[in-house]
Amino acid sequence: MIKVENLTKSYSGVTAINNLSFEVGAGEVVGFLGPNGAGKSTTMKILSCFVPPTSGTASVAGFDVTQDSLEVRKRIGYLPENVPLYPDMRVTEYLRYRANLKGVPRRKVKERVEEVKVLTSLKDVETKMIGHLSKGYRQRVGLADAIVHEPDLVILDEPTIGLDPNQIRQVRDLIKDLGKKHTVLLSTHILPEVEMTCSRVLIINKGKILASDTPANLLSNASSLNQVKVVIRGPEQEMKKALESISDVREVRTTANGNLVEVLVFTPGNIDVREHIFRKVVDGKWTILELSQPRRTLEDVFVQLTQEDEEL
């Protein structure tokens, strides 16, 4: 659905994205993550034909964004970050205007607008002026606009920014539903959201792709470290040596607190050493008071990847 090859964009000398390449297949829901200024919005603006790339190519459904821009624009629904709307129009009026503009067949405009109003829970404000709506409602009007012509690809730039937790949940459900019929590319800073909605995650920083995988794979990625926390009563040094002898353990950190020792055991992400730790402690005739494996979140992966990148 999306094919991006060696895409570079610089604004008056500043490189926003640098030699970016990725592909998104039909039906995927892809989360686009990265720190502020990483180039997410720029990539989305290029895909939606708002700005052209400096070099490289991008195509949507086989159409090039610079050469067949009109064909691309027919097939995408784009929601920019700040959701610009006409404040002097009423919700229904605006959606019908947009449906007409985007070439929804004339006879279907009314019906389709009714459908998207139901989908985005806009029925109760349909006769209100957009300028009088709250941020959450305006966001949903923008979403309704993005999907009104049933585009193949929906591009959402931070669709949940500025929403309250209930609204975030609603938008998340909506995006999940969208994923059943459309290809979705969304950017966000709310990482749990990505874990719940996206079938794939693209992490970019400074205009380059750092990772591209399913959320589950990213979490259990072998290159990232997993940790187990153990609280044991026993001699610190002996314990450390015993735990370090377990194969696959990369590092053991201990902090003594009276006769209790808190131990952090680091292993590669896809290896579970909890049973081995238990055996060692039993062998040493010490006592385990606590054994836990804090669940890694996408946030940890994100922070680790982007910070490692900063250090390079």
Add this chain to the structure above:
Amino acid sequence: MRSFWTMFKRELASFFFSPIIYVVGGLLMMLLGWTFVLLVLDMANGEREAPVTTWFFNMFWLPALILPAVISMRLLAEEKKTGTLEMLVTAPVTDWQIVLSKFFAGLAVYAIVWVPSIFYGLALRFLVGASAGVEFSPLFCSFFGVVLNASVMIGFGILASSVTRNQIIAAVLTFVFVFVYLIIPEWIKGFVYSGPLAEGLSYISIFDHLKQFQRAIIGVQPLIFYVTATYFFLFWTVRMLESRKWK
């Protein structure tokens, strides 16, 4: 074509949501009404030849100084400022469709504001009868002429509106343009009576064109001039819209 009409209708409607058009339109009607009364009084005293109805198009320049600037200032500047331009240009419409729909909406508003002028003529015709000497063709030609020469000014106005996000700057630019375009040729014509300069100025002079229109003559020269000049400004407006792609 459908995209054009969709945007044209939305643009036209948005004019009538803003109070400024009512204020300016109301002022213009007061001015027209006042001129009309004066002219009718003149005619009643035998000081002026009938028909008076096309005469009051002579004061078209006064509203023309203000109206095109007020009408065209928001056309693109507002969309740039609020960011809605991003929504517009990422919809499947061409830049020409956007510019043309906005231009014609502006021109339509200008025409709508002038429509009462036709009613003055009709009123005179039906109240006084044939002796008022009102003929329809000069009346409609004058109206047509006033709208036609506005196309150049609104054409420039939309270009001014495309170079800035600030509506006030756009309005001032258009005002300056209209002022120079209307007043300077007339001023020079005041002391240059013949030669190529006088001919050239006459070619672009709205006042000279209007004299033809008042005699129900629609010349090819003025038509060509207005269409080319308007096309020139619209062409550069489209280029300005495209300039987002060069940055």
